Amino acid sequence: MKIHEYQGKQIFAQHGVPIPKGRVAKDAADAKAIATELGGKVVVKAQIHAGGRGKGGGVKLANSPDEAATVFGQIHGMQLITHQTGPAGQKVKTVLVEEQMPIDRELYLALLIDGASGMPVMMASSAGGMDIEEVAAKTPEAIHRVSIDPVTGFQPHLARELCFALDLKGDEQKQAIKLMSGLYEAFIATDASLAEVNPLVTTKDGRVLALDAKMNFDDNALFRHPDVEALRDKDEEDPSEVEAEEKGINNFIKLDGDIGCLVNGAGLAMATMDSIKFAGGEPANFLDIATANDVNKVIDALLIISRDENVKAILVNIFGGMARVDIIAEGIIGAQKQMTRTIPVVARLAGTNVEEGKRLIEESGLPVIRAEDLGDAATKAVAAAKAA
Amino acid sequence: MPPIATIRLSAEADQSPITNLQEPKMSVLVNANTRVLVQGITGKEGSFQTQRCIEYGTKVVAGVTPGRGGEKTEHGVPVFNTVSQAVKETGADCALIFVPPPFAADAILEAYDAAVPLAVCITEGIPTLDMVKVKRAITGGPTRLIGPNCPGVITAGECRVGIMPGHVFAAGSVGVISRSGTLVYEAVDQLTRRGIGQSTCIGVGGDPIIGTTQREAVELLNNDPDTAAIILIGEIGGNAEQEAAEYIKKNVKKPVISFIAGSTAPAGRRMGHAGAIISGNSGTASAKKQALADAGATVVDAPAEIGATTERVLKERGLL
Numbered sequence: 067m068k069i070h071e072y073q074g075k076q077i078f079a080q081h082g083v084p085i086p087k088g089r090v091a092k093d094a095a096d097a098k099a100i101a102t103e104l105g106g107k108v109v110v111k112a113q114i115h116a117g118g119r120g121k122g123g124g125v126k127l128a129n130s131p132d133e134a135a136t137v138f139g140q141i142h143g144m145q146l147i148t149h150q151t152g153p154a155g156q157k158v159k160t161v162l163v164e165e166q167m168p169i170d171r172e173l174y175l176a177l178l179i180d181g182a183s184g185m186p187v188m189m190a191s192s193a194g195g196m197d198i199e200e201v202a203a204k205t206p207e208a209i210h211r212v213s214i215d216p217v218t219g220f221q222p223h224l225a226r227e228l229c230f231a232l233d234l235k236g237d238e239q240k241q242a243i244k245l246m247s248g249l250y251e252a253f254i255a256t257d258a259s260l261a262e263v264n265p266l267v268t269t270k271d272g273r274v275l276a277l278d279a280k281m282n283f284d285d286n287a288l289f290r291h292p293d294v295e296a297l298r299d300k301d302e303e304d305p306s307e308v309e310a311e312e313k314g315i316n317n318f319i320k321l322d323g324d325i326g327c328l329v330n331g332a333g334l335a336m337a338t339m340d341s342i343k344f345a346g347g348e349p350a351n352f353l354d355i356a357t358a359n360d361v362n363k364v365i366d367a368l369l370i371i372s373r374d375e376n377v378k379a380i381l382v383n384i385f386g387g388m389a390r391v392d393i394i395a396e397g398i399i400g401a402q403k404q405m406t407r408t409i410p411v412v413a414r415l416a417g418t419n420v421e422e423g424k425r426l427i428e429e430s431g432l433p434v435i436r437a438e439d440l441g442d443a444a445t446k447a448v449a450a451a452k453a454a
Numbered sequence: 455m456p457p458i459a460t461i462r463l464s465a466e467a468d469q470s471p472i473t474n475l476q477e478p479k480m481s482v483l484v485n486a487n488t489r490v491l492v493q494g495i496t497g498k499e500g501s502f503q504t505q506r507c508i509e510y511g512t513k514v515v516a517g518v519t520p521g522r523g524g525e526k527t528e529h530g531v532p533v534f535n536t537v538s539q540a541v542k543e544t545g546a547d548c549a550l551i552f553v554p555p556p557f558a559a560d561a562i563l564e565a566y567d568a569a570v571p572l573a574v575c576i577t578e579g580i581p582t583l584d585m586v587k588v589k590r591a592i593t594g595g596p597t598r599l600i601g602p603n604c605p606g607v608i609t610a611g612e613c614r615v616g617i618m619p620g621h622v623f624a625a626g627s628v629g630v631i632s633r634s635g636t637l638v639y640e641a642v643d644q645l646t647r648r649g650i651g652q653s654t655c656i657g658v659g660g661d662p663i664i665g666t667t668q669r670e671a672v673e674l675l676n677n678d679p680d681t682a683a684i685i686l687i688g689e690i691g692g693n694a695e696q697e698a699a700e701y702i703k704k705n706v707k708k709p710v711i712s713f714i715a716g717s718t719a720p721a722g723r724r725m726g727h728a729g730a731i732i733s734g735n736s737g738t739a740s741a742k743k744q745a746l747a748d749a750g751a752t753v754v755d756a757p758a759e760i761g762a763t764t765e766r767v768l769k770e771r772g773l774l
Contacts, residue, residue, distance in 0.1 A: 179582050181662040181692045184589035216586045257583055287581035332660055333634015333689055336715035337757035343718045344756045385639040387605055388617045417619040417639060440640060441758030
């Protein structure tokens, strides 16, 4: 789960990570009031989840309270397009107004879980304010890493190692160590999957602060963080994905093609999308129905897929292990009865209780196109979509 | 017992001869002698899958559900309150875990504290930070963990410790490693239809932090005299496939056939498995395919071609 910058900064502040003064502005007058409180010069920042806000015109300086009000009007409600939003962009509903900083240096700091070592890793770089993936690709030596043992936690010597690599000395180092420890605390306390500060800045008056905040959270751990879950902004997500989730279907991702997919297992779901591409088609979604041995969930999933007007055929690919084919079959039958338009369904069914599943579909008399294997299923689904 | 198409591959000079399949194999991780205890045996899935394991021929000797000790399950398996008690009473040497996500880390650590040599955790959805602690705790200890978020381990025709549909497996000499459960079934089904049997299939799991990595699984199968060829099924995210490729390049002479799922996945989205987010270039399907091809593996692009490609490679290597 992702949250907005201003929410990330609130979590930072709770754990002792210094951030610039400022707050969310309700309207242009409020933006003006905040700018007045902060001494006139402010940064006005669009709050959307996607990155690249600055380049898209969503982050602007205002050098007086009146200008803050004007800039607020330009940003609030705009359709902000960045390289991460897609061509439609994202509507800006929330705007953060913050004090301008006398920036000296821009650095990069992040915390995430490294699968290879199985430990949290803190990464830092002198190349702040840039696309870190690009830095990693072009100059990997510019990124410094320390692994954090979960038993002992984030130790000062790890922070010192990063500080020396970043050439942070004296009082700046002291502040940076405190900031890094706070970031680790925030990460652990909220079951985050990513805490990124880009840029982390030093100022000309000797301060060290997080100028930006990006936090992602482990979806698997949200059950124990209702306060974090409350920060979710569903307007930032695809409506069909939100609907799927509300129906208990957690692994649905909307894509742009015309062949809907209902598959059990994430790996097989990805392989099914790959197969559709190899057969010359485009998948309309990723969907792992998992081991939902629940007819209604299968029906809901198929109905959500069918409501996507781009969808011209549906490929059901089930290889039942924990998932039972007979339950999937009942779902296919139930959904076809409820669909408001006719969409050809290609079904490849194998695994646990497959005979019962096939019998149910045959007895229903519904026009389900049977496929024997993955390649066959993809070919038939692509043909069905082209014929539709 | 499921129907078993026994297919033997001829052994190469540098590999041990295929053992008599009537005897329990040397095998990897599990065989006909493995004594399994099921944690969460009285739950819906635990109970259903226990039945399937027993039908396959697996020796399920105990179940553990706190507070239900002294009972017997409908399968006739004795239930214990704790893992250590179950081990003491039944000599169980493998724990199969079906405990729900909030309690699964504790279940794994309970198996570790009872020094169970092998723990197979099926549970999907365990918080990553829980697994950070578990991984740190068990590293270097007596317990090998497979999973979590995995289909388990099966030695074809002998022992099923997991949730795979047993009937698609047939005893033979091809070892299979996969992050995804359903892709194991898919690949194995393609093999069995072609008359190519399997030795041991290891579902390592789809989470970012897993007990046994693909590299370690390759090592296990490479050292197994009953395995003549290895199929490695990876997916986008992380760099575990690259680590496996590095090991293959240095150590593996057996043929390796590989498929990477998610070539067509959009970047930055979590494709079901928490580990399957492409971040940076190392997580992409193309980077993984390249690393494996460089290591000498035969890389399959279309998932429907795994079986046919394996057959071709085995014939080329004189193994079929």
